[in-house]
Amino acid sequence: MSGGEPLVRWDWIGDHAGELADYTGAHLRLGLLPVLFGLIVSVPLGIACHRWRWLYPPVLTVANILYSIPSLALFMIFVRYTGLTERTVLIPLTLYTLSVLVPNVVDGLASVPEPVRQAATALGFGTVRRVVQVELPIAVPVVIAGVRVAAVSSISLVAVGQLIGQGGLGYYITRGLQLDFPTPIVTAIVLIMLLALATDALLVLAQRLLTPWSRSKVTSS
Amino acid sequence: MNDLLNQVRLVGDWLASSKQWHGDEGIPRRLVEHLTYSGLSLLFAALIGLTLGLLVGHTGRGAFAVAGVVNLARAIPTFGLVVLVVTLAGLSTTPVLIALVALAVPPILINTFEGVRGVDPATRDAARGVGMTEWEVLVRVEVPMALPLILLGLRIAAIQVVATATVAAYPGLGGLGRFIVDGLSRNDYQLVVGGSTVVVVLALVVQIAFTALRRVLVSPGLRVSASKS
Numbered sequence: 001m002s003g004g005e006p007l008v009r010w011d012w013i014g015d016h017a018g019e020l021a022d023y024t025g026a027h028l029r030l031g032l033l034p035v036l037f038g039l040i041v042s043v044p045l046g047i048a049c050h051r052w053r054w055l056y057p058p059v060l061t062v063a064n065i066l067y068s069i070p071s072l073a074l075f076m077i078f079v080r081y082t083g084l085t086e087r088t089v090l091i092p093l094t095l096y097t098l099s100v101l102v103p104n105v106v107d108g109l110a111s112v113p114e115p116v117r118q119a120a121t122a123l124g125f126g127t128v129r130r131v132v133q134v135e136l137p138i139a140v141p142v143v144i145a146g147v148r149v150a151a152v153s154s155i156s157l158v159a160v161g162q163l164i165g166q167g168g169l170g171y172y173i174t175r176g177l178q179l180d181f182p183t184p185i186v187t188a189i190v191l192i193m194l195l196a197l198a199t200d201a202l203l204v205l206a207q208r209l210l211t212p213w214s215r216s217k218v219t220s221s
Numbered sequence: 222m223n224d225l226l227n228q229v230r231l232v233g234d235w236l237a238s239s240k241q242w243h244g245d246e247g248i249p250r251r252l253v254e255h256l257t258y259s260g261l262s263l264l265f266a267a268l269i270g271l272t273l274g275l276l277v278g279h280t281g282r283g284a285f286a287v288a289g290v291v292n293l294a295r296a297i298p299t300f301g302l303v304v305l306v307v308t309l310a311g312l313s314t315t316p317v318l319i320a321l322v323a324l325a326v327p328p329i330l331i332n333t334f335e336g337v338r339g340v341d342p343a344t345r346d347a348a349r350g351v352g353m354t355e356w357e358v359l360v361r362v363e364v365p366m367a368l369p370l371i372l373l374g375l376r377i378a379a380i381q382v383v384a385t386a387t388v389a390a391y392p393g394l395g396g397l398g399r400f401i402v403d404g405l406s407r408n409d410y411q412l413v414v415g416g417s418t419v420v421v422v423l424a425l426v427v428q429i430a431f432t433a434l435r436r437v438l439v440s441p442g443l444r445v446s447a448s449k450s
Contacts, residue, residue, distance in 0.1 A: 064428065065425065067380070068425060068428040069420075069421050069424050070384030070385075070388075070421075071384060072384070072387045072388055072398060072420070073384075073387065073401065073416075073417035073418075073420040073421050073424075074417075076414060076416075077414060079413070080224070081224075149295075152292075152295050152296050153295065156295070156297060156298040156299070157298075158298075159300045159301055160300045160388060162300075163401075163402070163405065164405075170300065170301070173298075173300060173301045173304050174391075176304065176308060177304050177307070177308055177392055180308060181308075182308050182309060185301060185304055186305065188298070188301055189297065189298055189301040189302065189305060193293070193296045196295075196296035197293070197296055200292070200296075
């Protein structure tokens with residue numbers, strides 16, 4: 001870095017406000033779509049794992065193995081099949097969310113008290129109706145605790161996708177390095193953290209609205 | 222399917238070429254660099270995270286601050302942090318190690334803390350009741366009982382550090398990420414996918430090593446609850 005260059009040049013931020021907003025939008029989309037896809041996959045998968053316990057260990061092992069693969073390597077392996085497109089970022093990030101979401105769906109369902117389950121059955125609920133109307137709502141706090149972790153890490157991982165040209169705000173990280181100019185890097189880091197923390201706060205709010213009966217504190221792992 | 226076979230062959234050819242196994246650009250040299258960065262960062266992070274986690278978990282003081290810091294740290298984009306450190310401090314190992322340590326402390330800290338805090342108060346009181354000092358309670362009761370979670374924290378940290386050390390190649394550091402970054406800039410797909418494969422294998426070895434470590438270290442009486450992680 002050249003001497004006397006400040007950490008942040010505020011005028012640069014002002015000049016690039018419009019562009020920054022565009023990249024922020026793209027970043028949010030790239031970070032949150034995987035969580036949405038992950039939920040769509042892990043809710044039925046978690047229900048299946050809860051119902052047929054033998055299914056859970058292999059599913060968990062696969063999810064853990066996927067999680068241990070570095071994002072950069074996973075992106076690169078997908079490039080062959082999906083090219084330098086958004087999908088190359090979205091698919092690996094979706095796979096990562098499964099390692100948090102599936103266990104949390106299973107734990108959430110396991111947290112349903114047995115008497116509640118029996119009461120639902122006694123009221124004449126069929127299996128499907130009991131799972132959808134009784135067990136899943138009760139599982140919501142534990143599931144959302146997982147969604148919070150998945151969303152925050154997904155949003156901060158998107159930046160790595162910039163190495164294949166699909167990184168949302170990660171663009172400013174590589175740009176700053178190329179120009180030897182810290183302002184874009186600092187701005188990108190701060191914006192990414194703000195996105196992650198705002199998303200986290202919204203999820204806490206969503207949980208309150210979805211589970212008005214539980215006002216007690218839920219521990220997030 | 223055919224394409225998959227081609228890809229496997231591509232990686233196989235790359236791995237088989239003797240050029241990969243010698244010299245400054247070879248796999249052994251990059252692997253040693255990668256393991257050095259990762260190992261040192263993990264060591265320092267473990268020193269900090271375990272000490273703080275045990276302290277906060279045992280005394281119960283500062284729990285709120287720990288939760289807040291860990292939440293905030295999880296949101297930091299590590300790729301950005303590494304690049305920023307290099308832009309500000311220039312390209313050398315120490316600044317990058319600091320970024321990696323910053324990444325690895327939170328999972329170790331929170332899991333150690335949760336593990337120690339989660340020990341049943343009755344067990345703790347029983348230990349005091351039989352005359353153990355606070356130090357003995359910590360070392361002989363709380364640590365063994367918290368071990369599954371502590372090891373989980375170390376495993377998460379190790380995996381994240383190994384993954385992020387890959388990204389550190391982008392601003393010019395060595396390590397296994399070099400293959401991927403160089404391959405991308407030279408449009409050499411074989412180099413990219415070959416390097417990725419080596420990284421994946423390393424990540425899996427780390428994962429397996431921690432699973433084995435848990436088998437060895439965790440007391441058999443705790444195995445049932447340990448299987449959950």
